[in-house]
Amino acid sequence: MEEWINFLRTLETDNVVVPGADASKTVDSALQDSGAQSPVLRLQLDSEASQHNDWANLSSLARDGAQHDIDQQVLLDSARSYDPERIALIMFTSGTSSGKPKDCSRRQN
Known part of the structure; x- marks a missing residue:
């Protein structure tokens, strides 16, 4: 927990x-x-x-x-738009030394 x-x-x-x-x-x-x-x-x-x-x-x-109905073009345009503040992925360490995994956010830029 x-x-x-x-x-x-x-x-x-x-x-x-x-x-x-x-x-x-x-x-x-x-x-x-x-x-x-x-x-x-x-x-x-x-x-x-x-x-x-x-x-x-x-x-x-x-x-x-x-x-x-879904406007696929609007959806694609939104997904393809560049936002330097948007987080693209979050990686976590194993946390073996501290016991708690640490996160590292990677933005689009």
Whole structure:
């Protein structure tokens, strides 16, 4: 749990994806304990109903999304736009010497 809390404080992520309801409960608990900002999107991959209404599941998201037109060009243009502040990836060390993995954010620039 302490590792989750540390990740949530460090990353301040907008999205969290977990395999299922058990993991969503763990993340909710860690968020509450950490005082970190709540992610905009909380997504669980299985279709099992989560305990909380603010978690979406992948099958519902796909089903609902199929009912709406997507302007693919707008989506591609947005993805291809250069933003030097956008984080492209986050790498973590093994944490073997300290016991806690360290993160290194890499921006687009």
